[in-house]
Amino acid sequence: MSDANLFAQQAANRRRSFWLVTAFVLCFAWVGFGGDYALYLLTAGAPPGAYRHAIPFIGVLATTMAAGLCYFAWKTGPRRVLLAAGAWEVVTPASAAQLQLANVVEEMAVAAGLPKPTLYVVPDADLNAFATGHDRRHASIAVTEGLLDALDRDELQGVVAHEMSHIQNDDVKLMTLLAGMLGAVALFSDTLGRYVRLGGRIGGPSRVGGGRAGGKGGNPLGAVLLLFWIFSLLIAPVVSRLLAMAVSRKREYLADATAAQLTRNPDALARALEKLEAASGATRNITQGAAHLCIVDPAERKISDREGILGDIFASHPPLRLRVARLKAMAFQQARREGGALPA
Amino acid sequence: MVFIILILLVVAVLWMVGAYNSLIGLRNQVTNGWTQIDVQLKRRHDLIPNLVNTVKGAMEYERGTMEAVIAARAKAMGAQGVKATAEAEGQLSQSLGKLFALMENYPDLKATANVLQLQEELTSTENRIGFSRQHYNDVATEYNTKQQQFPTSLVAGIAKASPADLWVIVDAGERAVPVVDLSSRAPGA
Numbered sequence: 001m002s003d004a005n006l007f008a009q010q011a012a013n014r015r016r017s018f019w020l021v022t023a024f025v026l027c028f029a030w031v032g033f034g035g036d037y038a039l040y041l042l043t044a045g046a047p048p049g050a051y052r053h054a055i056p057f058i059g060v061l062a063t064t065m066a067a068g069l070c071y072f073a074w075k076t077g078p079r080r081v082l083l084a085a086g087a088w089e090v091v092t093p094a095s096a097a098q099l100q101l102a103n104v105v106e107e108m109a110v111a112a113g114l115p116k117p118t119l120y121v122v123p124d125a126d127l128n129a130f131a132t133g134h135d136r137r138h139a140s141i142a143v144t145e146g147l148l149d150a151l152d153r154d155e156l157q158g159v160v161a162h163e164m165s166h167i168q169n170d171d172v173k174l175m176t177l178l179a180g181m182l183g184a185v186a187l188f189s190d191t192l193g194r195y196v197r198l199g200g201r202i203g204g205p206s207r208v209g210g211g212r213a214g215g216k217g218g219n220p221l222g223a224v225l226l227l228f229w230i231f232s233l234l235i236a237p238v239v240s241r242l243l244a245m246a247v248s249r250k251r252e253y254l255a256d257a258t259a260a261q262l263t264r265n266p267d268a269l270a271r272a273l274e275k276l277e278a279a280s281g282a283t284r285n286i287t288q289g290a291a292h293l294c295i296v297d298p299a300e301r302k303i304s305d306r307e308g309i310l311g312d313i314f315a316s317h318p319p320l321r322l323r324v325a326r327l328k329a330m331a332f333q334q335a336r337r338e339g340g341a342l343p344a
Numbered sequence: 345m346v347f348i349i350l351i352l353l354v355v356a357v358l359w360m361v362g363a364y365n366s367l368i369g370l371r372n373q374v375t376n377g378w379t380q381i382d383v384q385l386k387r388r389h390d391l392i393p394n395l396v397n398t399v400k401g402a403m404e405y406e407r408g409t410m411e412a413v414i415a416a417r418a419k420a421m422g423a424q425g426v427k428a429t430a431e432a433e434g435q436l437s438q439s440l441g442k443l444f445a446l447m448e449n450y451p452d453l454k455a456t457a458n459v460l461q462l463q464e465e466l467t468s469t470e471n472r473i474g475f476s477r478q479h480y481n482d483v484a485t486e487y488n489t490k491q492q493q494f495p496t497s498l499v500a501g502i503a504k505a506s507p508a509d510l511w512v513i514v515d516a517g518e519r520a521v522p523v524v525d526l527s528s529r530a531p532g533a
Contacts, residue, residue, distance in 0.1 A: 096461070096464065099461065099464055100464055100468075103465070103467075103468035103471075104468070106472065107468060107475055110384065110479065111479060112479075113380070153467070157471075262475075264478070
């Protein structure tokens with residue numbers, strides 16, 4: 001990749017990170033202040049002495065929390081992603097396979113002109129790999145034990161090059177931010193959702209009764225807003241997951257292409273991806289919250305295999321078959337250009 | 345009128361500063377790229393005596409090949425400049441390739457843990473040399489293109505920019521030989 005192109009990619013990713021954080025904070029502000037407003041309208045007609053919701057403390061709290069979470073996600077995201085996967089760092093390679101991995105990572109760092117990322121192994125028999133980090137100079141690459149066992153040197157190089165491309169393109173920061181936020185949204189929505197359900201069960205009947213009896217105690221706008229607010233709370237985890245998937249899907253093709261450029265061996269990565277596809281088990285150590293970081297979807301029922309609208313919306317990765325086909329096309333072009341033997 | 349000319353002048357100077365700085369930045373990248381190659385070449389030179397010492401006993405009959413490797417190493421270590429280094433290292437690659445090919449005839453030797461590890465290190469070093477060369481050539485090409493392209497070429501004289509030598513593979517024989525893959529584990533193993 002020419003440097004101009006690379007800089008454009010990095011700038012685009014910085015922009016994406018900025019908008020992601022902004023949208024995240026705004027979303028929490030909406031959830032917070034929207035809830036305040038709905039409660040305010042609902043309690044405006046309450047009799048004197050009853051609770052009136054005048055101070056928008058939910059909104060202030062939610063917005064502050066969102067900003068804090070963004071910082072927290074950026075600061076501790078990489079460590080928590082690695083911790084959640086149960087990954088341990090390879091300090092000094094203990095076996096031949098680990099030595100090879102360390103060497104391959106070093107080679108790819110040389111090819112990308114970047115410092116060597118720290119190296120982690122995930123104790124899982126399935127085949128998968130991911131990269132995470134604050135920025136290009138402070139990044140980590142993690143691979144599963146299954147991957148080390150199943151791939152030969154060239155294929156491993158292809159996979160590591162793919163992860164190195166994510167680091168080089170500044171994808172890791174964006175993706176790790178996303179991972180941290182996904183977790184936060186799920187937690188927030190869970191907690192608040194439970195609170196709302198609980199509150200509805202306790203306070204619900206009396207409030208509804210009062211509304212019917214008084215006729216002016218409840219504000220219809222407030223009720224609609226409250227419904228809408230609860231709805232947005234319930235779909236927040238889904239929407240944030242969809243966002244993560246959409247962002248990650250686009251990055252995968254680019255990382256494949258950059259990997260081919262680093263190794264000049266697209267065929268090896270294509271073979272590796274085929275092996276990853278053949279191993280259809282789930283990567284149990286990697287939770288769905290970090291799925292978009294991985295080279296292939298860690299879930300068992302691989303939704304990314306489906307083309308069409310379902311895959312377009314829900315998959316964190318493009319169909320592996322399409323990725324393999326694109327890489328094979330690159331290998332074919334390369335072989336034709338260099339006049340060598342055409343790969344099968 | 346004077347005002348417009350002044351603005352144009354300021355814009356021109358600002359552009360010149362930008363172009364000058366981008367050329368200097370690229371030149372430093374080229375220098376850094378070359379340093380990276382040097383680091384990897386040093387690693388290769390350090391590993392070769394290890395390899396020769398390890399296989400010396402078992403490969404008594406291949407003395408000629410081993411001596412060729414040692415000689416090529418000595419020559420490569422003394423080489424200066426991009427072109428001379430590229431040529432000397434190319435020859436070293438060739439003689440190393442010959443030694444690797446001969447080692448295939450000694451399955452017992454190849455199977456020892458020590459040799460396996462050495463081979464992995466050498467494979468990695470060869471790859472690193474290749475990749476750092478690739479990186480260097482990419483950066484050097486960008487630098488060369490930039491200083492020749494108009495209008496940056498106007499500033500090239502002030503920045504004392506001169507085309508950087510690319511690391512070209514000199515030997516036709518080396519170009520034809522594919523990368524020797526000494527991966528310690530067979531595919532699919």
